[in-house]
Structures are given as C-alpha cells and as structure tokens.
Amino acid sequence: MPTSLMDYLRILPEIILTVFGALILLVEGAARGGSRGRIAGALAFIGSLLALAAGISLIRYPGTAFAGMVRVDSVSIYFHILILATVAVVTLLAMDFLRTDGHPRGEFYALLLFAAVGMGFMVSSDNLILTFIGLEISSISSYVLCAYRRHAPKSTEAALKYLLLGSFATAFFLYGITLLYGASGSVSLPAIGQSLAGKMAAGGLALGSLIPLAAALIFVGLGFKVSAAPFQVWTPDVYEGAPALVTGFISTAAKAAAFVILLRVFYVALRGYSQQWFWLMWVAAILSMTLGNIGALRQTSLKRMLAYSSVAQAGYILVAFAVIAQNPAPRVLPGHAPVSGILAGPGVGAILFYLTVYTAMNLGAFAVIARVANRGERFTSLSDFAGLGKRHPGLALAMTLFLLSLLGVPFTGGFLAKLYIFQSAFQAHLIGLAIVALVNTVIAAWYYLRVVVYMYMRPPEGELPPIASSPAWTLGAACCAVVVLWLGILPGHLLHWLAK
Amino acid sequence: MPINLHLWLVPGLCLAGFLLNLVFGRLWGKSIAGAVGVGFSGLALLAALWVAHRWSGAPYIEPHATWFLAGPLRVSFGLFLDPLSLLMMLIVTGVGFLIHLYSLGYMSEEGGFYRYFSLLNLFLFFMLTLVLAGNYLLLFAGWEGVGFASYILIGFFFRRDAAARAGIKAFVVNRIGDFGFLLGLFLIFARFGSFNYQTVFARAATLPVESGWHGPLTVIALLLLVGALGKSAQLPLYIWLPDAMEGPTPVSALIHAATMVTAGVYMIARSAVIYDHSPAARSLVLAIGALTAIFAASIGVLQRDIKRILAYSTISQIGYMFMACGVAAYGAGVFHLMTHAFFKALLFLGAGSVIHAMHGEQDIFRIRSLAPGGLKRYAPITFWTFVIATCAISGIPGFSGYFSKDLILERVFAATSGAGRIWWALGLVAAFLTAFYMFRALFVTFFPAPAGAPESAAHPTGQEPAGAAAAGGHGNPENAPRHALPHESPAVMTIPLLGLAVLAALGGYLNWGDRLLHFLAPAFSPTPNAVAYRPLPPFLTAGVQHALMALTIAVALGGLLLAWVLYRRRPRAAAQWAEAVPGLYRLVFNKYWVDEFFDAVLITPLRAISHWVLWRGVDDGLIAGSLRGIGGGLLKTSDGLRRQISGSLRSYAAWIAAGACAAVIYMGWLTLR
C-alpha cells in the first residue's frame, strides 16, 4: 500500500517534535553564549505547542496510517493532547531551573521532545514493533534526562539504575511480544485479537499455551514502566535521584503512555484471555496500593515519598484495569469505537480521567519540589518544607492543593478520579478491591497531610536561601493547578468534550 | 413553578469572602480583612433570612450545573431546601456570623488575621454546602471540606507540635469515619442508582422494614453511622475532639461545638427514611449515643482545662442527639442540636472571653487563684452570660437546654421498655453529671476560692494534668503579662455573647406546643402526605410526662447542688472523696487510657509495618524478606543468598525477576490446568 499525505498527517505531532528537537540541537551549536538557552527553551515551547495543535487537529482525521501501524483514534488523540500539554508545561517549568543550575539547556529540551516522540508512538501504535520502538525512544531519552545533573552522584546513580533495570524489564516485554507474535502470527494488535479469537473458536491453536506466558511477560515489562508492584522497586531510587522536573515528567507522561500500551495490548489483543489476566491486575493493584502507601509513611525526602505515592496511584489505576477485565464490553474497543463510546466502557473512562488528573497533580507537586529544592537540588527533605507557608505562601498553597488532590479531597480532581474508579469497581462487584483501595486512602492521609503540617505549622529550620521568582514556572504550575481544580469542580466539560 | 430562591447565594457569599481575603488579604490591613470576613458572613445570614422569608414551605430543589457525569454516575450541584436544611442553614449562618464578629476582638492581636477570616469563611461555605446539598455526594464534599477547614484552623495559628498533631489526629480519625461513609454511599448508589436525596428516599420508602443486621438498608445505615461517629466524635471515634481544642477558641465554638460536629446528627436525620427501615441500626445509634453521653460526661467531671471540659460536654451532648435519632425522634434530636448550638457556642465564647481576660490561662483552678476576689467581679457580662449557658446545658427549667433534653429523655423513655430503659437511665445519670461538672466549672472559674480550699483542689495525685500542660490556646501565653489584672472583653466580643445568651435562654420556646417538631416533621418523611410526627404511646399519660419532667429537673438541680456543696460550701470534701477512691479517680482522670489503647492497637502496628517493610524489605533485599516468610527451611538459603547479593540494584532485579516468575508460573498453571 503506497503511503499518502494522509499517513504523514497522522504522525504530524511526532514529525514536528522531531524537527524541533533537531533544530534545537543545531541552534545550540550555532548560537552564542547567553542567548543559547533562551532560544532553545523558546523553540521547545513553540514546538510542543505546534505539536499540540497538530494533535488536536487529528480529531478530524481518525483512521490508520502506514498500513495499519499507526492508529489515530480517540484514545491516541486524547493522550497526544495530554502528553504534549505535559511537555509544554515541563518546558515552561524548566526554563529557569536550567539557567540557575547552570546546565546546558539545549539537550534537555531536545531530549524532552524526543521522549515525547516516543510516547506519541506508544499511544498511537497499533503494531507491536512500533510500540516497542516508541517505548525505547522514550525510555532512552528518559535515562539521559535522569542523568542530567551529571556531576551529582545521586543523579547519575539514578540514571544507571533506571537504565539497567529498564533494559532488564524491556527484555521481558520483548520476550512477551515475541511469544505473542509466535502464537498469533502477527504483530498487529487488532489482527492478533482477531486471530486469537478465531483460533479459539476453531478449537484451540497450536501454540496457544504460549499466550498466557506472553501476557505475563508483557505485564512484567509494562508493570515496570508504570511502577506497579512488585516491579516498582526502582521507582523510589530513580525518582529521588533524578532532577525533580525530570521525575515529574517520567512519573506522569511516561507512565500515562505505558498505561495506554497496557490498555491496548490487554484490552484489544488479549481480550479473550481477560479471565486469566484479571488476577494479574488484581494482585498488582493491591500490592501497589498497599506497598506504595505503607512505604511512603516514614519517608523524609519528599521526592522519595512522592515516588512511593506514585506507586500507590498506579495501584488505583490498576483497579480500573481489573474492572475492565471483569467487564470486557465487547463492542466498545478503544481501537474501533466512535469517540463517544469510549466512556461507556466501565473502566476505560475512569482510566483516562484518572491519568489526566494524576498527570496534572503529580507534575504540579514535583514542580513545587523543584522550586523549593532550589539551586543544586539541596532542599528536598520534609524539614526543608517547614514554614513554607510563611516564607512562600503561594508555593505552599499550590503544594497543598496538589497534595490534597493526590489524597482525593472533594473539589479537587483527585476526588472525582478516585470516586470514578472506586464506583466502577463497586459496580463490577469487585468489592474487596474497592475496600482495600478505600483503606489505602485512609493510610495515605497521614503522609500527605504531614507535608501540609510541616508547611504551615512548623517554623523554618535553619537559614534557607531565598527562592528566586520565575514567571515561566508560575505559568506552568498555574496550568497544573487550574487543571486540578477544573477537573474537581466542573469535570463535565472534559467528559462532554470527549464525547464530542 | 416555584419562585427561584437563589439558594446558591448563601454559600456563594461565604466563598466570595474567602476568595477576596485569600487574594487581597495581604494587601489590605487588618480592619478591611476583618470587615470583609465579618461582612460576607453577615451577608450570608441576610441571604439565608431572605430565603427563609420567601420560601413557600414545600421542598425546594435548585438545580445547578452537572458536577460529574460518567456512565450511570450523574451528580449535580443541586441544592435542596426543606425544613431541616432551612433550620440548619439559619443556625450555621446565625451562629457563624456572631462568632465572626466575636473573632474580630479575640483575634485582634494575632498574626495572619486575613488568613483566619478567609478560612473561617471557607468553613462556612463547606458547612452550608453540607446542609444545603441535594445529594449525598455533594453532602460528602461539604463533609470533607469542613473536616479539612477545621483541620487547618486547628493548627494554623499555633506553631506548636501539639496543635499539629491534633490537626492530623482529627483528620485521620475522620478519614476512618469517611471510609465507612464512602462505602455507604457506594452501596446507596448500587442499590438505588442515584445519589439524589429524593430518588433515594422515594425508593427506600417502598422497601419493607428490615429485621436483623443483614438487610441492605441496615448495612447502609451502619456504614453511614460509622461516618457520623467520626464527624460527631462519638464512641469510639471521639478521641480527636478533645485534642482539637488546641485551636483558637472561636474556632472551637464554631466548628467543634455549634456546627461541624453536629453534622453527623444532621446526616442521620437527613437519612431518616433509611434509619426508619432498620430498627437494628437505630438501636445501635441509641446505645452508642447513651454510652457516649455518660462516658464523656464522666470524663468531664475531672478535667481542669476549661476548654477540655467543654469539649467533653460537647461529646456528651451530641450523645443525646444520637439517642434521639436512635428512637426515631429526629425532630427532638435536631431541636437539641439547635439549642446546643446556642448554648455551647456561648459557653465557648465565654470561655474564650475568660481566657482573654486571664491572658491565656485555661486551667480553671489557676484562673481562680489568679483572679483575687473572683473573676465575676472583673468580667460581669462574661459571667452572667456564662451563667445562662450553664443553666441551659444543665437543663435548669426555663432555659433552652431543659426543653430539648427533657424532650429527648421523654422520647427515649417512651420508645423503650424493659431492659431498654437502661439507655434512658444512662441519659438521666449523664444529665446529672452534666449539671455537676458545668456548675463546678462555673463556680471554680468565676467565684473566689472559699476559705480552706486547697490550692490544687480535687487533684491529690500531684501529677500535672494534660490540660494544664497544653494551656495557652490564646496565642503565646509566655509573652502575655501574667501579673496584669483580669479585664472584661471589648464590646465586639460581648455583643455576640449577649446575642447568644438571648438565644440560649429563650431558644427552647421555639418548640412551644411542639411547633418546631411539627415544622420539621415533613423532612423526615419522603411522601408529603404521611405524617412523620409520631404521636406518643398511650401509656405516656400527662401524669407520667410530669413525673419524667420532675425527675429531669430534680437530676439537674441535684447536680447543681452537689457542685455547690463540693466547690463552694465544703471545698475539702472533693479532695477527701477523691482520696477515698484513688483507683477510680486515676482511671477517670487519665480518660480511661483510650489514647494509649489506640496508640498500641492502631498507630504502633502501622508504624511497625512501615518500618518492617522498608528496613527489612526493600533495602536488605526483598527476596530475602519474602522468602523468610515461606518457611524455616528456606531461611538459611535466603540469608546465604542475601549475603551473596548485597548490592541493592541486584536485589531490585531479583525482586522484578521474582515477580516475573510468579506471574509466569501463575499463567502457566492456568494453561496447564
């Protein structure tokens, strides 16, 4: 099938990101001293906005491209918008962080854009090879981003751990894909789904026993990426060591993209085996929520605490995956349904909503941490946040908002997101799971609120250097805060818009 | 089509006050910040009165934008007005406004004036959302919101560990309650397909009354009760309220006495239809209410910190409201809620005035020794209003508390029989204790020490009471001039006192001829025709009623008399009595060791788990930890393995590999099965 212009149009966001990423690298070399970073930052911001516009314009061009490798459907458009908006916000947040820390700036933005390219392919790929490549593009860029403070031992150690364990997990993922390919004879997700369904109907298939193994191995690889227990072990170290903004980025956009793969592989390709993989999700959900929350209780480093918290958050999302496995609504596939049908699925809407809220609130929290950590990221422990309410009321207020949302207090997005998931679990008769999730939110209150207590009810400890003002950062963080509040008070807009 | 009442204005004005002070508070001075805070709460009161004036009397639904719509889940911002929410709205805005006014004086020397008022407005907003909500989810949102606002108000102004801990304790205990509440909400949705009051009640009303503990409505009622126990500080979740007294006194008056803590009672009364269908759940409500009433009252008897006395009395009084709900006398419960809001707010504000006068002293015995000749000489308005409130809470005839408490006891007596009368008897004893400890507080605080009273009366053990250690709720007592003579509070503080005193004295007459009960009755019945106002059983003749009344009065006067004898006439007697029964005294004085119990059973294990998982688990190698659990035979191997691979990165890989093995083995087992 010859490629047409339409094919390129459907990967336009990726093309734009790649072009701008390359452009930044070129400009970085050519431009002179002082203006370098500013130009790079501006280019990255413009590039991400253009890509965002391209992503939004995809609404008009649903369909497949490149012989079915790329699928532009509601899920991929939705996550394109989410990821690209995240990139734009991270760009804003990073502008002053990079200057004050004295890092080369161009590469940072270029890597950010390249990572987004990978994520873009992850969410729109309908082909396991492309999925794998997208995953690797985003992962390799993230490894380098983690090591960005390369003179800091913690940063490089985090990168090394991330790289080694990430490659380790990727190998599992790859092995799973291979077995899936062997059993079904295809690497295209819808084809795999049809082939498995057809062969099951015809009375089993020759290599059918490989499918559950493939599912298990793929789950290991993706479970690692979304930091689901028991594959979450890397998360605390990497999140603590990496620069706070990078952590914010990989804990949100990268995780969301990996969840989309999980959704596509299990919901589209392995739908017929939902009774088997249901228990994988169930166990992982309970382990992630419980280990994450209990692990976070005694942390003194805020980054590490939020790392454990993000493990727990992944657990809540996995609850929704268990719901999907219970109710594999056969007519409503993310790959095929009209856009409005997506939210009719009992768990899919909850996943999309949760990931959106989670991205905004987690990125916001890490943004505040990056700001308070100040030059060289020296101040990330809980005691450094003592008295923040007095020193920087705005920062403290923003942090309070994000923490409350992570906790799930009403009128923040986090509340409705959790409600949506718990409600769907209840309706799928997963009452045990819902109760465990609720118990976990009780445990979580303790460590989230402890930060609020430190910010407002403790005097500052020691002399802390002042935090320089940063308009770009403020704009970026305000975006996160607005999204958290908006989705907490009037989420109807988002859901309506999705339904259109 | 009924007229549009613009109900949203009432909470909306409070929200506006919050936002204005939040955004501009730093720019403008104290006077404007205070004016905005008080002004908007006053406007909310006016709006509430306006709504009440124009309301036709029929249940009124004000639909607003859809809040959340996802699949079957449809929740709107709809507000709802019926007699119950109207009364609650008026109580909240009325008492709220007076307390705002009072705060102008009380907080005048504190920092963060604008933040205080913005948060107080925010609290009112959430509280009004709670009472005006048209569905359970919006109620829950307000419920969580008041919890959070109170949590921040407890600890906001006092950079003390005790305050911070109290704040967290309040929130976490409330989360335990919320856990039950949320489960109940999910069940409601699963059962009735909606969160809307009217849909839920209309459908619930068609179900049969359940017997036993397993019916769906009973389970829902029990789960909602768990939420109410947390919010309204009943056994066993009451432990957060006494500690919450670390906050500023007006906050205690507004949140921990008049409004927020009674939200549980409001919620139960609101869910009357559900509770009507479950006698089992109701009997539990009755039992918990009665036990809490007597339990908290008996602790209150020995407290020395004036605010803690009031805290325990709040717990005890809410116990009465629960008792009323337990016998389906929701109207009586809400009536007591109202009178309690008046007299308890007055007591707290009076206590605040005392603390203000004494420059931060909260120990009633030290107040007595610091005010030569008795505090009543220096602060007459505070004294007389405090007398009225004490009479009201003790059930002295003619004052508001007497009417509501008598009504509750009468209804409990009427609804029970045989052994069930024990709850009534407990309520009666609690009424006696209440009168005793409240008059004790009054006599000790305001009167000069009688000749021959020991300096540390009723305190033979010599250990420093918890209340005294945490004294100083009013700013930093260290900085206050301790030797200065006590003084009366400024007019801005005494005017609210006088206003509340009028309400506390006369509020009981609102129910003259059971008018209030008739007014509220439609709120507890889903169908307009059915009369939910329950007639009294035939055996409760006028004679019996009068006898009960006389008993209640006798008990209240008895408590008064005992306090008079022990703390005015024969001051030594109290100490002698205490010496006679040291074991019981210590048990009561240490609040039955409940805090210690919770520490041992809940907090310590949780910490231990955290520590165990972290220290043993992730770092030392998770395989080692998890294999250890499998069996002793593998223990050595695991230790050997752990020694072999002490590097953490490799243990992480092992953890991942173990997880992979588990997944593969599970999936393989499924295939081969």
Added chain:
Amino acid sequence: MIPLSYYLILSGILFTLGVAGFIVKSDLISVFISIELMLNAVNLSLIAFSHYLRDMTGNLFVFFVMVVAAAEAAVGLAIIIAVVRNRQTLSLDEMDLMKH
C-alpha cells in the same frame, strides 16, 4: 529438521541465564552483557518463529531489536562513564546512595 520447540527451549534457557547473570554479577560490564544475552535470546525465538510461520516480520523485528540494543548500549556506556567519574568504581554493590 529441528522442531520449533528446541529453539524455544534454548531461547528460554538463554533468557533465564541472562536474568541470572544480571542478578548474580556485580560489575557493570557483566550486567550489560547479561542484558545483551537476554535480548539475543529473544532474537533467537523471533527468528525461529519467523521461519516457522513463513513470515518476514520476525526477521524484521530482529533488526530493530539490534538497533535498539545498540542505542541502549551507547547511552548506557555514557552514563557509566559519568558514574565512574563521580564514584571511581565499576562495582554495582557500591551504588547505594539512595535506599530504604
């Protein structure tokens, strides 16, 4: 002709060896080689499947895997150099700045 299962079992063994090597070895370079072993085990089964299914996709996939492995190795070595500059060691057991 050698049946498919032989290839698959061999590939499984190689993969397991790679996993074991990753866990057991303590210097960075060996760990890296273990990852390569795992990837090549996958490549082996890909080619076997490709042959068995008479489908070129598997072969194609192998090339992508090799490219990705090379990219990963390049980035990995760069990061290792950064780590060694900071820490002066190649031993994984000393990489425990962050724990608990």
